[in-house]
Amino acid sequence: MQKLNNRIAQAFAGKKAFIAFLTAGDPDMESTIRYIKIMAGAGADLIEIGIPFSDPTAEGVVIQEANLRALKGGMDTDKAFEIVRRVRQENVTIPLVFMTYVNPVFFYGYDRFFARCEEVGVDGIILADMPFEESREAAMPAAAHNVSLISMIAPTSEDRIKTIASQAEGFIYIVSSLGVTGVRREITTDIGAMVRSLREVTDTPCAVGFGISTPKQAGDMAACSDGAIVGSAIVRIIARLGDKADGELEAYVRSMKEAVEQA
């Protein structure tokens, strides 16, 4: 597959990546813009911005509730693009990736959606309900606009790992555990084995997400892959502090980044 010309490779260039997630519009648009800048400033190497969906079937309770808060506050697809346009204007240069479900993107129109991504500076997209078999309809318009359609592999992927990894773009999202997103006490999957398997077919970087909340977990996961992804733990801080999470978010991202760097 052709290499796309976007920012994602920067996140993994000579370092382990700390990847942060937040939901667009939770608790409001201005806070999301500020939080993206704060997390980028505190060392996040890539930020995933969730476009809220009414029925987020891959999410645990924490991110489900963030989706509902954001939708209640009037967040929509165009406003998510506006958030990215604004943070790019304010000199956030790290890669930014959308995370959402197929329907909001399909409904917007794949080509129109990815054209808008390219225009405002979105580098990739993760669609939680689009497995490899269905990815063609989105992958081609995405690539035409230099947007990487990020592939996921899960503990149940087994023989599928190589097929998926050989076609992967941007980075590979390794789902650490069965189930939905959310903080977990421990991760028991043999991530090292998954990474070795995909390394046989690709040098596309891979990062581990689902269940990571502590610096120790982030360090452990980054040690056996190229980075750690944290969602629910960040969304939980925002849920607790609303539009006053600036200080705590900055300190949290700093501590996680440090742990990942030492991995």
Added chain:
Amino acid sequence: MEKGRYGIHGGQYISETLMNEIIRLEECYEFYKKDPEFNRELETLLRDYAGRPSLLYYAEKMTKDLGGAKIYLKREDLNHTGSHKINNCLGQVLMAKKMGKTRVIAETGAGQHGVATATAAALLGMECEIFMGKEDTDRQALNVYRMELLGAKVHPVTTGTQTLKDAVNETMREWTGRVADTHYVLGSVMGPHPFPMIVRDFQSVISREARAQILEREGALPAAVVACVGGGSNAMGTFYHFIQDPDVELIGCEAAGKGVDTPLHAATIARGRLGVFHGMKSYFCQDEHGQIAPVYSISAGLDYPGIGPEHAYLHDTGRAKYVPVTDDEAVDAFEYLARTEGIICAIESAHAVAHVRKIAGNYRKDQSIIICLSGRGDKDVAAIARYRGIQITE
């Protein structure tokens, strides 16, 4: 047509975590579908336990009253557990057991699919957990207790709109977390491939019987077959063996709630748009940003924002026609059938009865119409009383 597709509809839009399980499910289904032993066991269960074949009853008084086509009722309400849902549940739970699963989970709206799943699980010795929207556990409290009597654990779902679509969300989440020993008994012709095919095949027993029964009784095929549609399992089962008979009209009746021009309906074909949700591409009720819209119907079983992909395809090709029926019309038909034929049918099925009341007179007296009476109405009696402003205490 591409595998798992019905025209542009269908597909497998689910998380990677479930993909290998879905692929294995399809392989197992293709095996058991042709396995004589499996088919023998399932036929025995359907006959001796569920009470099949279900009757095709000539509704003579209704026919005379409406003054047109002869009306036949396919009595799925007489099946064990009181609805067509048992056809699919016995098939899926038996298959799950053969696949080595020890636990089944399912969503339910009105509770009919939950009861049928719990029943099959009790009979076949499987653990069973049912997910049901909190709003539905309140309006169908009797069915909750019924499931518990059958040994199932019922989880009230408090997320989202707390109805059927949220119950599906929660069952999918549960399956993603525990897939090795667990089979998801999806209750309608929806979800990712192979579910729409599996559920259709297990429900197609309805039209296999009905086609033979009407030919024996009338010596001719019916002019129309009519069924209610939420996700669309009883309708798909009722249509399936008539699809190749071009002169048989196929009519699905959607829940129009307070009317398709109000926000309070669940009429997916009338008002929905193409989308991707719950594992499939099909038509869905959604807002202008692609968010799934809250839907409404007096009938908890039709209160779903989507429709199965094969129905979406039958609509696209014009082979089947889908019409909206309001709460008012359904409640009137519920009462009409009780008074005219002495049959208290499910409020879901009453949507189909309501439409036939409108169209029967357009047909000649030597023609016939089959209505699928998908379930019995005991569960709805209290709600109908409330609708009429009557308070009942049990």
